[in-house]
Amino acid sequence: MRLSKLFTKTNKNVSSDETSRNARLLIQAGYIYKEMAGVYAYLPLGLRVVENVKRIVREEMNSLGASEIIMTNLQRQELWQKTDRWSDEAVDIWFKSKLKNDTEVGLAWSHEEPITDMMKSFVSSYRDLPVNVYQFQTKLRNELRAKSGIMRGREFVMKDLYSYSKDDVEHQNFYDEVTKAYLRVYDRVGIGDRTYVTYASGGAFTKFSHEFQTITDAGEDIIYLDKHKKLAINKEVYTDEVISHLGLTKDNLEETKASEVGNIFSFGTIKSEQLGLLFTDQNGDDKPVVLGSYGLGITRLIGVIAEVFADDKGLVWPEAIAPASVILINLGLSKEVIDSAEELYKTLTMAGIQVIYDDRDARAGEKFADADLLGIPHRVVISEKTINQSRYEYKARQSDNVELVDKENLFKILGINS
Amino acid sequence: MRLSKLFTKTNKNVSSDETSRNARLLIQAGYIYKEMAGVYAYLPLGLRVVENVKRIVREEMNSLGASEIIMTNLQRQELWQKTDRWSDEAVDIWFKSKLKNDTEVGLAWSHEEPITDMMKSFVSSYRDLPVNVYQFQTKLRNELRAKSGIMRGREFVMKDLYSYSKDDVEHQNFYDEVTKAYLRVYDRVGIGDRTYVTYASGGAFTKFSHEFQTITDAGEDIIYLDKHKKLAINKEVYTDEVISHLGLTKDNLEETKASEVGNIFSFGTIKSEQLGLLFTDQNGDDKPVVLGSYGLGITRLIGVIAEVFADDKGLVWPEAIAPASVILINLGLSKEVIDSAEELYKTLTMAGIQVIYDDRDARAGEKFADADLLGIPHRVVISEKTINQSRYEYKARQSDNVELVDKENLFKILGINS
Numbered sequence: 001m002r003l004s005k006l007f008t009k010t011n012k013n014v015s016s017d018e019t020s021r022n023a024r025l026l027i028q029a030g031y032i033y034k035e036m037a038g039v040y041a042y043l044p045l046g047l048r049v050v051e052n053v054k055r056i057v058r059e060e061m062n063s064l065g066a067s068e069i070i071m072t073n074l075q076r077q078e079l080w081q082k083t084d085r086w087s088d089e090a091v092d093i094w095f096k097s098k099l100k101n102d103t104e105v106g107l108a109w110s111h112e113e114p115i116t117d118m119m120k121s122f123v124s125s126y127r128d129l130p131v132n133v134y135q136f137q138t139k140l141r142n143e144l145r146a147k148s149g150i151m152r153g154r155e156f157v158m159k160d161l162y163s164y165s166k167d168d169v170e171h172q173n174f175y176d177e178v179t180k181a182y183l184r185v186y187d188r189v190g191i192g193d194r195t196y197v198t199y200a201s202g203g204a205f206t207k208f209s210h211e212f213q214t215i216t217d218a219g220e221d222i223i224y225l226d227k228h229k230k231l232a233i234n235k236e237v238y239t240d241e242v243i244s245h246l247g248l249t250k251d252n253l254e255e256t257k258a259s260e261v262g263n264i265f266s267f268g269t270i271k272s273e274q275l276g277l278l279f280t281d282q283n284g285d286d287k288p289v290v291l292g293s294y295g296l297g298i299t300r301l302i303g304v305i306a307e308v309f310a311d312d313k314g315l316v317w318p319e320a321i322a323p324a325s326v327i328l329i330n331l332g333l334s335k336e337v338i339d340s341a342e343e344l345y346k347t348l349t350m351a352g353i354q355v356i357y358d359d360r361d362a363r364a365g366e367k368f369a370d371a372d373l374l375g376i377p378h379r380v381v382i383s384e385k386t387i388n389q390s391r392y393e394y395k396a397r398q399s400d401n402v403e404l405v406d407k408e409n410l411f412k413i414l415g416i417n418s
Numbered sequence: 419m420r421l422s423k424l425f426t427k428t429n430k431n432v433s434s435d436e437t438s439r440n441a442r443l444l445i446q447a448g449y450i451y452k453e454m455a456g457v458y459a460y461l462p463l464g465l466r467v468v469e470n471v472k473r474i475v476r477e478e479m480n481s482l483g484a485s486e487i488i489m490t491n492l493q494r495q496e497l498w499q500k501t502d503r504w505s506d507e508a509v510d511i512w513f514k515s516k517l518k519n520d521t522e523v524g525l526a527w528s529h530e531e532p533i534t535d536m537m538k539s540f541v542s543s544y545r546d547l548p549v550n551v552y553q554f555q556t557k558l559r560n561e562l563r564a565k566s567g568i569m570r571g572r573e574f575v576m577k578d579l580y581s582y583s584k585d586d587v588e589h590q591n592f593y594d595e596v597t598k599a600y601l602r603v604y605d606r607v608g609i610g611d612r613t614y615v616t617y618a619s620g621g622a623f624t625k626f627s628h629e630f631q632t633i634t635d636a637g638e639d640i641i642y643l644d645k646h647k648k649l650a651i652n653k654e655v656y657t658d659e660v661i662s663h664l665g666l667t668k669d670n671l672e673e674t675k676a677s678e679v680g681n682i683f684s685f686g687t688i689k690s691e692q693l694g695l696l697f698t699d700q701n702g703d704d705k706p707v708v709l710g711s712y713g714l715g716i717t718r719l720i721g722v723i724a725e726v727f728a729d730d731k732g733l734v735w736p737e738a739i740a741p742a743s744v745i746l747i748n749l750g751l752s753k754e755v756i757d758s759a760e761e762l763y764k765t766l767t768m769a770g771i772q773v774i775y776d777d778r779d780a781r782a783g784e785k786f787a788d789a790d791l792l793g794i795p796h797r798v799v800i801s802e803k804t805i806n807q808s809r810y811e812y813k814a815r816q817s818d819n820v821e822l823v824d825k826e827n828l829f830k831i832l833g834i835n836s
Binding site: 005009040043050069140 | 423424425426427429448451453454457458459460461462465468483485486487488489490491492493494513514515516517518523525532536539540541546549551556558560561562572573
């Protein structure tokens with residue numbers, strides 16, 4: 001990708017009504033565009049980050065044997081009435097609209113009800129179970145306030161997974177596998193060391209749900225964490241009873257701000273009973289299916305990653321989700337410099353490396369500042385000086401150390417077999 | 419993909435309120451699920467077809483140098499008020515909802531207004547133009563009736579492309595390139611020979627828009643086509659004046675039913691003027707940007723393809739968009755048969771061929787009927803009989819001819835270098 005061809009531009013001036021750091025940085029760098037509070041469009045670089053995160057999550061969901069589908073945004077009120085989640089009193093984040101015939105419809109904020117109802121078309125016997133399905137979908141949630149940028153959107157991309165099991169044992173096995181898959185996701189996107197399985201409220205359905213909480217000052221939650229055991233308790237269920245139930249002791253628990261980057265939930269058989277999803281077991285008896293629901297906000301996760309790693313110069317992306325591995329900068333427009341930059345751009349691209357080539361006719365200071373703001377992991381500079389020394393200038397985004405390296409060492413740093 | 423692991427099942431009984439042939443077949447085959455009239459979920463096989471079509475369209479959009487982005491579903495009324503498209507009288511397919519503070523918001527049925535407004539952040543000089551952006555997005559349109567299955571949904575996936583040009587010449591050049599790219603898409607998905615560039619109403623903005631119309635009895639439009647010149651006129655603008663303007667003669671025009679699979683549109687500078695998208699030209703003068711808008715309904719296109727090719731046994735997918743190239747069937751459960759089927763499944767998969775392996779413990783008749791219903795291009799059967807003859811049984815979906823072929827010939831048919 002050549003910066004001269006990219007229509008987005010970096011922009012230091014962001015409207016003062018955008019108070020969240022993640023959104024301010026992402027807008028400045030041209031990754032997102034704010035349509036209204038909590039509602040953001042994803043521009044070419046932002047969409048690349050979204051797709052990189054989705055790819056990692058998709059791989060982990062597929063490794064669980066789950067099938068990808070895509071449900072609908074428009075939802076039938078009758079399903080949510082059956083489970084007492086239609087009224088605005090029960091669920092205070094509904095967006096609703098109306099068909100031409102005045103029938104009220106809901107806009108998707110979650111999918112337990114529609115997917116459970118759909119499964120009645122496919123599940124009737126124990127032979128049909130288990131079934132595990134997931135989707136990446138744009139969810140709409142009518143949040144009263146939306147002040148955390150892409151960490152809490154009114155419109156956002158979520159991966160939601162739903163499991164249908166014959167009994168609690170089958171359910172629990174899958175639930176534990178999902179827990180491990182989520183932890184692999186956080187490891188792969190670079191926040192594994194600061195992300196904790198956290199006991200949280202199970203609402204009406206179960207004793208606890210499990211959240212995955214990432215330590216960050218930008219977080220909206222307070223958790224109490226045991227660093228040694230890598231376990232945490234959300235403030236909402238932080239009682240002596242829960243602490244002892246989990247075999248933890250108050251002295252080892254540390255209070256910290258954190259942001260939820262995933263939430264997994266056992267619904268038991270309540271929804272299947274309410275919606276009539278039954279199966280015939282091996283003895284010929286009708287039983288309700290056990291439901292699990294597993295959410296992971298893709299854009300929220302990106303917001304948290306932006307908050308965690310950004311510094312005063314801009315964004316800092318972990319390599320696995322960065323919109324490019326390398327930002328290549330030419331300084332000066334002499335034929336020698338251009339030829340050398342074009343050649344390296346081609347070589348790296350051919351080697352499968354994603355490169356942003358800053359080929360603009362701009363000052364060095366502007367190019368360096370933009371490279372920092374964009375947060376690309378590796379910066380490579382080509383100038384008359386570097387050519388005269390048969391070297392490239394290399395700097396990692398997370399280091400202040402600028403070094404001159406030869407081609408062999410550059411390729412080694414970038415993980416290319418030369 | 420093993421059919422024994424796929425949660426969807428073929429189902430001959432589809433609710434009688436689904437009257438469209440494409441949706442009935444797609445529901446029967448387990449590709450889609452009907453949430454409500456005009457609103458369908460995409461199940462694993464259906465999602466594969468959607469992704470295959472998106473991949474082809476994406477390649478063609480990228481070949482135009484357009485950048486992929488993703489805009490928002492929630493839209494600000496103020497933008498649409500400026501262009502007189504907010505009221506239900508002006509646009510009768512709006513879904514609208516409300517934020518918590520009672521502000522009315524629109525749900526995306528198109529994106530000219532938000533994208534044009536956004537471009538004010540990025541375009542100010544002739545140096546910033548042209549800009550061409552596209553997205554794949556779920557559009558919501560509050561259709562009064564939704565009786566054509568996925569050919570006219572209340573919720574559907576659309577590729578929409580928007581071009582911003584300095585002047586009419588630059589615009590027209592791009593418009594012509596898009597026309598060619600669209601024709602390449604229809605060729606690649608298998609309907610090129612029956613798809614016509616069609617002159618249609620330009621509304622308030624331009625003399626004509628151009629539709630791409632595919633001949634099918636399921637179509638909602640009437641067009642008059644000149645087969646020799648590969649041009650057509652939509653009934654809505656079929657006048658003597660238009661016929662002569664296009665250099666056609668009535669005698670060579672044939673009336674036929676067709677379905678629109680794409681629509682491209684010149685907006686001129688009206689929207690840029692209304693929304694204030696101006697740029698400074700080389701002489702220092704402020705000018706409004708020229709807008710083009712180019713729609714291609716992904717799920718609609720799939721519905722048309724289903725209608726065009728389906729026969730009385732079920733769906734028939736062109737190879738480029740089929741959820742798999744091959745359906746592999748084992749007849750009988752002897753170790754010999756299973757081993758041979760597993761081996762071929764592995765070999766074809768390793769060769770990069772998408773295979774659906776019908777490994778179910780089911781009767782031959784059921785497997786054959788499902789293979790036809792699913793519409794997979796190539797059917798390969800392994801049984802004791804075929805093993806004894808060191809052959810595979812091969813049948814193309816579109817042929818009645820069943821033949822025994824050796825491995826070398828099978829690989830040749832499937833395009834594998836053995």
